[in-house]
Amino acid sequence: MSALQKRRKPEREMKRERIELRVSASAKDLIQQATAVTGLTAGDLAYEGARRVLDEHQRLVLSGADRDAFFEALMNPPEPSERLIAAMRRHRDLVG
Numbered sequence: 001m002s003a004l005q006k007r008r009k010p011e012r013e014m015k016r017e018r019i020e021l022r023v024s025a026s027a028k029d030l031i032q033q034a035t036a037v038t039g040l041t042a043g044d045l046a047y048e049g050a051r052r053v054l055d056e057h058q059r060l061v062l063s064g065a066d067r068d069a070f071f072e073a074l075m076n077p078p079e080p081s082e083r084l085i086a087a088m089r090r091h092r093d094l095v096g
Contacts, residue, residue, distance in 0.1 A: 015043070 023031070034045055062070060080088075 019043075019046075 031042055031045065034040075035042055038045065040048065
């Protein structure tokens, strides 16, 4: 990718869709304060909030101890339990 292609701004999508919300007075005040502080419109603020929620939902962040436990399980997997063996047999019988 050339330097010129990297610098180009992506084309903006036309805003044609509409969402109407009923919110409490305190929620409306909070939204208005956030739009004043950020300079974003209420719609852009909602979009950014939704994008962040989905980003956090789709990303797995492990603590150091969680990471160590995960790698330990990868490097030294436990023996399969009887329930797991039975489940795999059922799966093999159903799927083939």
